Structure formats: C-alpha cells, structure tokens
C-alpha cells in the first residue's frame with residue numbers, strides 16, 4: 001500500500017521514472033507526450049542538459065543559506081536578468097517557491113504599500129470570475145473558480161470579482177472587439193466606485209487566463225484601459241503571469257504584448273521549468289520605495305525564498321531561452337500548432353473555440369456550436385478527455401468550465417518550447433484519436 005497522499009485518492013497513477021525531451025516515461029516503458037508541460041511548467045522539456053548541470057554545480061557549491069542572513073550569486077544574477085527584460089518600471093524581484101506564494105506576497109505587498117504611505121483604509125482587493133490564482137487561502141480568495149472556492153468559502157478573505165474579458169462568451173452581437181474590451185474593462189471602474197475608491201488596494205488579473213478558461217487572451221485595449229482606471233483611482237495593478245509568463249506566449253512577460261506595465265507581477269512555473277520549484281513576485285520601483293522609505297521591512301517571508309539551487313535553475317532556464325532564441329521558436333511553432341488544430345478541429349461539432357497566444361492554446365468544448373451551450377457538468381467531459389488522451393499517450397490539461405454555467409469544458413495545450421514540427425502532428429493525431437473515442 002502506498003503511503004503517499006495523492007490528490008485523487010481513487011486514481012491508480014503510473015510511476016514516472018524518466019524524462020526525455022518532450023516525453024515522460026513510466027515504469028512500464030510507456031511514453032507520454034507532454035502536451036501541456038504538466039500545467040504549463042516544462043517549457044524546456046524533461047532532460048535539459050544545461051539546467052541539470054547548473055543544479056548539480058550549485059548543490060556542490062552551496063545548497064542553502066537562509067535569505068534572512070545572506071543573499072546569493074544565483075539569486076542576484078537571476079534578479080538582474082529578469083529585471084533587464086521586465087516591463088518598464090519593474091525594478092525588484094522577491095523570490096518564492098511557487099505561484100500561490102507569489103500571489104500571496106503580491107496581495108500582502110499591495111496592502112503594505114498603502115499602509116507605508118499612511119493610507120490604512122485601502123485593503124479591498126478586486127479580482128475576476130473564472131480566474132485561478134492558486135490554492136492557498138489568500139490566492140484562493142482572489143481566484144474566481146466557484147468550484148475550487150466552494151468548500152472553503154467560510155475561510156476565504158472577503159474580496160469582490162468582476163467578469164473577465166472573454167469575447168467568445170460575453171461580446172454582444174454587433175459589438176466590435178474594441179468596444180467590448182472597453183466595456184469589459186469599465187466593469188472595474190464600476191466596482192471601484194461601488195466599493196469606494198478610498199478602500200481599494202489592488203486589482204488582480206491574468207493577462208491570458210489559463211487554468212479556469214483555457215488560454216483566454218484579454219482583447220486588445222483591455223489591459224491598457226485597466227491600467228488607466230487603476231491609475232485614476234490610486235489602485236495597484238497586479239498581473240498574475242504564473243501560467244502565461246516566462247515565454248509561454250512568445251515574449252518573456254505576456255503583458256509586454258499588451259503594452260502595459262503592472263505595479264506587481266507574479267511568475268512561477270516556466271521560471272524553474274519543472275527542474276526546481278521557484279516563483280517570484282516582481283514590483284515597481286515606486287512600490288519598493290514605499291517600503292524602503294517607510295518601515296524598511298516587508299512583513300512576509302518563507303524559509304525557502306531565494307533558494308540558491310532553485311535560483312541557479314531559474315537562471316539556467318531563462319539564459320537558455322535567450323541563447324537558444326526559444327521565444328522566436330514559440331512564435332513560429334504557435335502559428336504551426338494553431339493552423340494544424342484549426343484545420344483538424346475547426347469544424348468539429350463539439351469544439352466551439354480554438355484560441356490562445358504563443359504555445360498556450362485552449363480548445364473549448366461545447367454541446368452545440370451555434371448556441372455555444374456547454375456540456376452538462378455532471379458529464380465531467382474534461383475528466384474523460386484527460387483519461388482517454390493519457391491512455392493514448394498524450395498529456396493535456398483539461399478543466400471543467402461548466403460550474404459557472406457560462407463556459408464549456410476546455411483543454412489547455414502548453415507544450416515545451418522545444419517541440420519540432422513532427423510533435424505538432426503527434427499532438428493533433430492523438431487529440432483526434434481521443435475525440436473519436438469520447439462516448
């Protein structure tokens with residue numbers, strides 16, 4: 001009997017024993033193509049030689065030194081590299097161990113920023129429905145996935161939510177995308193005014209929504225309008241790029257493509273590429289200065305923040321992205337994958353939408369393409385797709401959206417940046433086989 005406490009206690013999981021490029025191999029020798037990078041994590045595949053070597057070298061040199069006593073070369077170098085490529089105004093990096101920790105740090109920093117400036121009224125956070133920001137209680141409170149929130153509702157911090165920018169579902173008939181983007185962003189202004197601008201500390205959103213909606217990109221103009229509204233009311237803008245950042249959409253930071261700089265930015269997943277658990281919260285010079293000129297102490301922290309081995313891995317990952325022009329490769333493969341998916345499934349009766357940016361692509365499954373009506377949630381279609389695809393040797397990341405009654409089940413594809421053209425064929429073939437087997 002296993003003593004591991006798995007997420008799904010009834011699942012009988014195979015044992016992963018090795019990784020080879022885009023594949024994971026189990027103890028029976030079965031090979032799985034990692035079409036979702038786990039959950040958009042494994043951007044360099046599973047056997048990158050330089051990252052492995054960087055980790056070994058760092059362990060031999062120094063495995064751990066508590067960040068309350070020391071900084072370390074890998075942490076300093078990784079912070080320099082991230083800041084050199086960060087959106088305008090972003091100047092500092094706070095290393096943590098994953099995405100939820102990055103979001104927790106962001107929410108607390110937003111609150112402390114206002115306190116340090118002598119404004120103790122601002123504590124309210126506004127977030128969006130159909131979002132995911134992590135599973136710890138603060139991050140879950142910000143998250144807008146009702147199914148994930150439901151059991152823990154009594155424990156959650158009061159925050160409020162607006163509808164996301166989701167043109168496939170919410171764009172009105174006859175409305176242009178530009179007009180829709182502005183209307184969707186103006187929901188934030190209405191909510192700030194409803195709550196009282198003097199009480200609002202921050203607004204948090206994912207530039208490209210991952211886990212809850214399946215690669216839904218904010219329409220052009222949306223984030224710029226959001227930035228303007230935040231500035232107008234003194235509200236900090238937190239962008240959660242835990243899933244969509246670190247090259248996943250074809251630029252190191254997703255918001256670069258929207259021409260917007262946040263006050264606080266969360267990253268994780270692709271930063272360590274699965275080789276080490278690492279995340280980070282980045283902030284603007286303005287936000288940092290409020291702490292520096294105030295108490296001089298950010299009242300937050302974790303034992304493993306700035307872990308030298310995790311930072312060494314992150315440094316090797318980001319260096320590899322630039323040295324091997326992997327961002328250019330993401331853009332090229334994105335076009336190829338999107339074209340292949342559209343030609344294979346664009347007219348599929350159950351696929352309502354194929355969307356995304358870079359190697360971050362979602363397929364929304366609907367019962368009826370015309371009405372966009374989702375499949376009933378008790379069918380748990382996403383779980384069936386995951387199981388059948390896995391049996392066919394394809395790892396994809398399916399999620400039910402039907403809990404809101406407003407979106408369909410979806411499949412998220414986020415393959416490693418190192419995929420070649422033949423891998424695109426493999427993804428499409430395995431998906432086609434999977435869809436054909438769905439009862």
Ligand code: PLP
Pocket residue numbers: 039098099100101103132133134135206210211240241242243244268269
């Ligand atoms: N934020 C976003 C946008 C995510 O997609 C996730 C994880 O999927 C998280 C936060 C939480 O990250 P982690 O699972 O590393 O805690």
